[in-house]
Amino acid sequence: MRIVTTTATRWGMLVCISMLLGMAGGSWAQDDLPEGFVKQGLPSAPGAESIEAGKRVYFTKCVWCHGVEGAGDGPGAVRLWPRPRNFNAGTFKIRHTASGQLPLIDTDLFQTVTHGLPGSAMPPWEGILTDQQRRDVLAFVTTRLVEDRSWQDEEFEEFFVLDLESMSPKEATPESIQRGSELVVEKKCIECHGLEGRGDGNAFNLKDDWGFPIQPADWHKCWNFRGSRQDPYNVKNIFRTFSTGLNGTPMPSFADNTSVDERWDIANYVNALCERVTDIAVVGGQVSENTAQQLAKGVALPIDPLTDKPKSNFVIPSKFVEGDLPTEADDERWGLVQRRWIAMGGQITHKPRNFVNRIDDVWVRSLYNETHIEFLFRWDDRTRSIQEEEVDWDPTEVNLEDYGVQEQSPQGTMFAEDPFHEESIAAKQNQYAVYNDGIAFQFPIKWQELPAPRKPRYFWGDETFPVDITKWMADGTVAVYEGTGWDEDFSEVDFADEVEVVKAEWSHGQWTVILKRPLKGDYDEVAYLEGGKYIPMVFFAWDGHNGDVGRKMAVSAFYYLVMEPPTPVTTYIYPAFIMVGVIIVEGWVLGRRANKRKASSRS
Amino acid sequence: MTWLKLVEGYMPMQMISELGLSILVFVLINWALHRAGMGVPKFWAGVGVWVFIQLYLKYRIYPPIPFSVRAIYGTVSACGIFMWVSGSEKEWQEFKRPILNVMDGITGFHKSVRMAALFVIPLALGGFAYNSFLPSFEEPIELRTVHPAPPATTKVHGKTFVLQVVQNPYRVNADGDYDQGYTDARIVEQAMGRLMKDVNDPNYNPWDPNAEGYIKYVREGGEIFFQNCHFCHGDNLNGRGLWAYAFNPIPANFTDAGTIAQLQETFVFWRVSKGGIGLPGEGFPWASVMPPWEQHLTVDEIWKVVMFEYWHTGYYPRTWD
Structure with a gap:
């Protein structure tokens, strides 16, 4: 059973628990605690000076999103999803304390402020605020803005703390991972998180304590875990979340119905699903012995310390293969070429801006043969979206604002009149008209003529240098357009027939789309792709259930496609020459030295 | 490694002082070892320092x-190390000694090193050559001008602004007159945290x-910032917003002394x-x-958000004089 705790029910539970405690004469034995937890006393109240200093920090840095009263309703909140925390009820997600309890200020809240909450707008404040300033602001928030509860309330509050410090993680062996994969089914994790853990299970009906829609985590993107503490592949973070649950959300604590050992198995499995350097398929969550071994050996992606996301590489290599190009995603030949991680941001340059981009990355690989180039796209999308109703606009139209596709209004500062934030972007989630999921990429049509470093504008080209845009949509259509600017309608190019959708499949929260197109466009309307050159490329993605259509989409930065030519023979010949040369020089030097020594010893 | 922050970006002063300090420490250790009669041979000291510098540059920055x-x-x-040795x-002579010893093969050990070098050096150079001949497709380095020269005038919402003479209409004192000194005194402190000077004073918070005039406009600018700009430029205006990881060029870091701090307010407006x-x-x-x-905000909103950026970072806009 999934326990959805609201503030009210939690209060009720607390009252019941404390009454029971009273009857038991306050005799809490350590044994009554969930496994792995220890009891801890309440902290002492912060000093008035610290609170005052923290107020100064709060009103400089935090108020903009969290609001004057700490209700998570600052001016920034209206366009944010996930929303900024409402402090008033004392409900905090990331904790070492048992479900429903307040968090530890010195560790839990301090780490949240220090490391931020990835996947949300909360940044790490380390290096910006001093340790003392971070402690001060917590003193202010916990005493002045948390209204319904108090860390000094001996009567109602207590702390059962997960003793993570003194635990060492169970080794992530194939057996542990395999056991974890069975346990996530047994413990019904997959109901929300989906069979393959992409958060695609019960993704639509979930709400947080305040009634805002909320999504189950995608286990394949551990760098977006709120509790990842700038250390995404650390299994302890997952173990903690699983043990204590996320207050205010449908994610319960599993401390009472799993042993510590089982929790490590689950954490190891969830951690192993987070994307590694190589793509390991966990089809339908069925982890065979072989898959478990692969998962256990996976090498973590390098994380960029400036962004806390995987490192980007802006060159997309395409490798040459003899004969026909792959027709399936599991064709071995995809292994010839490294997959690239394409970071996606919301389109926020022109209206309608996309403040919530549900697609935040796409994986791409490419192979080519004498005549064609093929792209394998894979991206996580919790919902398979196919437009059902007819739309009024033509596919070549780019400005859909007149048809009602509008960006989230900033709502001014009218929060007082909208206490439930019904007009905020968070409240509107899952209520959009559904359009097609889609993916597109653009090349400059005449990239050979670009005077470096000039490129056509990332956003559908410009007048001087038009682009060709290949766009696939979930209703099965594929089209090639010529783009001459962000606000210029497309013109359809007679090339779509030559572009082949080799595969397009949505499975357990992931799209796999393979597109094949001829290398040789006619040069006037479609790019003519050549090997060994840097060809600028930009990616676009649409999530139909996010109301993405037209310019409301996710975009990437500029990437370069490089069709790598086969290695020339000279690569092997020259080094051989050099080695022989070096040996000759060495012999000569040693010979001279020996002669010199002989001469000097003779004299 | 969270306990030791990497030297971020190109911070030459920090890099040079750290390198200088560590070499000083080496000198002291070397001197102490010599005093104790366990001196490190010159050859190995030289090689060691050189390797240290290379490793520092590769992994510390x-x-x-x-x-x-x-x-x-x-x-x-x-070159520096050669001058030193x-x-x-x-x-x-002392520095050359170990090299000559190997070349002469004076002991069995030196002979085996000589033999090993005979193979290792050609192999290493050959491998290096192979790597450099292997066609590689690294990210090309493209240098863009971050602060290009502004135009003389700019037309926003149908109105022409002459950048040399135009002033931020919201940068005003209590009398409603343009007053940079008055507003500069009310921005956040240029200390760690960059906090407002007094949270209980309507002149600063x-x-x-009860905030009126300039400081009220700062709040209005901040509201615009946190509804529009923070997605890229970040909650602390340091260019580390929600989507900063996805874009290239990366969003500007306003807390860096090299962005708005060295620009005129009118440049930022443009x-x-x-x-x-x-x-x-x-x-x-x-x-x-x-x-x-201009596609999303009014002229007034743009002026206010620019003013907020100066307020929040604690920088003064540069002036013509």
């Missing part, structure tokens, strides 16, 4: 320095219900109004996702 730049540093430091004839697409060619207008904010 982030984002990483390109190989070509490290090669230059490596050559310079090798060849200070006197005696020192030079934009969120005070950049904000026209956005990435309004840049001249040297600024790479095609790659920037910065919106032309």
